[in-house]
Amino acid sequence: MAGPRTAPTVFTPATLGPITLRNRIIKAATFEGRTPGDLVTDELIAFHEEVAAGGVGMTTVAYCAVAPEGRTQGGQLWMRPEAVPGLRRLTDAVHAQGAAAQAQIGHAGIVADSTSTGRPALGPGRRFNPMTFRFTQAATTADIARIAAAHGDAAVIAEESGFDAVEVHLGHNYFASSFLSPAINRRTDGFGGSLENRARVALDALRAVRERVGDRIAVTTKLSMDDGVPGGFWTDEAMVLAEWIDREGLVDAMELTVGSSPLNPMYLFRGDAPVREMAELMPPVRKAGIRMFGKYKIKHYPYRPLFLLEQAEQIKSVVENTKLTLLGGITDLDGMTTAMDRGFDFVAMARALLREPDLVNRIAADASTHSLCIHCNRCMPTNFFNTRCVLRPETVGLLPFPADA
Template identity: 85%
Template structure:
């Protein structure tokens, strides 16, 4: 029998896998990449088509991103936020995904300091007051009342997701969004019970997870996207991530963890290995953000060489301390060899982002041809498009569809 196979003869990655009460047809998950297809904060036919294409392409589950739990929790205006008005559209989306045999997951979170307050028209909230050079505005320190409200909003959003037909919710604890910014010693300089020890800095993240689990129980799967490190000196690092993962695991707060790295405001390319498309990002920005990128882009938007399975070594450290929670490996998974390596290392699922933007049918192609390689070249020119209409600019059916530079 071939390595990493089973009595069916299929590679393990193409066999069913369970997350809580949900059984996926295979172990491949489309990771969250904001789609840019909701100009009025509600589901559109274009958003449904985006995820329907992923479902038809063979992924076991597709993740809708980004579903904010509150209006100010959006990274920018036009993103969906979870409220009763959104349910009919979300139900149409989940029904479409289910028709193709895939599961649907909603990524829930609050953008915190990552929010573009100019675009949302609301203050960006974080651990403290901080100047955002991209928007030329200051973030606002979240009060205890803000934290309580946002915590409760995560529970409410999870209920809405369940009522909308989602099989799973993914709670955003990464990239220095709201919960993750409290975890980071670089960003969290509060002088109250939410700063200091990791136990204090983790109160927001753990509170969000408890609120969600309390509200939905085992009706749907509960997962979280958790940073292993921010990629900045003095920030949240793997040693603390191991402790946090152990706490989450011990309390049974989630059914699975998807592991990631990077800081959207401080070091975004630490996650997106490969080329750094600074010029393309600046060209598509409104005037204020364009100026910000031109001034600080070459310092803030660094590039890191791409290599397959670039998060595996760190993720293995998290795996060593987790006993009951399933783990999803992200980063540099583009063919059967990398998928098999992840399965052999004991990971339960693999997640793919850019490769599925390039070709949503990649899972079917790999299953049909074990030697198939992804077409994605890690140029990262898909990154700037997520402000408008996320796509791979190299796909023949998207060439020429990039919008004109903002303000032109």
């Protein structure tokens, strides 16, 4: 008779669709701020090469917009043939360090800074953005179809560039996620109202990706479990959507997240809320918006280890075939082991790897290692010019505010 299932250790190899990762630790997507000309730079390559050398199983490149108006801001990478040579250099560098490379693809929607991109921000309906002092435009059915198809095109570009996986962004009230949210989506056509209607944008994007790349590369998604705002998308609906995605076999893994970039950004980034630093580093229009509305938009949520575990377990209860990645407050081996013991297949880290890109290797060498990240979140505003931990010694002299402010 077979004995009880033994949970894998986080340092054992794991399959993800058609690929095998050397371990179960993924560098989660974080804006890098290293593509000022909309294309890969040596600095972006070095950023991911350092994390790959530091021991992760896979690093995620963000943010790879599927269309020019889908960038969060001007000067951000968007997926097109001209991007392939640089992306190929990046994936080659990551592979040389023994890690896999994943491209996070998506459309920013209402999160896009139209003053910076020079193109209208698109969403479910017309909506004022206090950070840019502009209105978003309601996406037409033609816009929605074009953006879904663009996800498939972007996935093919990622495949041609040597990526092992693509992560479709369905969180944080970006384009697809804004349609999911009843707090934002007030449409009365076939893309509003019921969850089935509101989920069409997300599901069509996933279908377009799977149709174009099949099983040749891994397909994952970053899926919001809730917006963190009254009347928004909530866990009960996320469970239904996750079940639909799982049943249709649209992705190989789901990374579970929370929060709304335009409405409640700190709901994901638990810890300190660095309002002053955010205002200091933002472009002029957004700086004015933060100063006027920051105290209302940027709330404080205390940090605790594994802060998304219980919520993610609700999603896990309805998913049968798709692997799950736990994100949020994973900074040491104890947290990683807990995730494995609770049945998660992968863990993802972001801020801790900004603080220490070699953290995974250090944990592998010494199980008692704990991250030096203090969850001050002062890395957040740096994505406007070069995402970094402000406490790393090499940041001295590179920041427009004191590192010990």
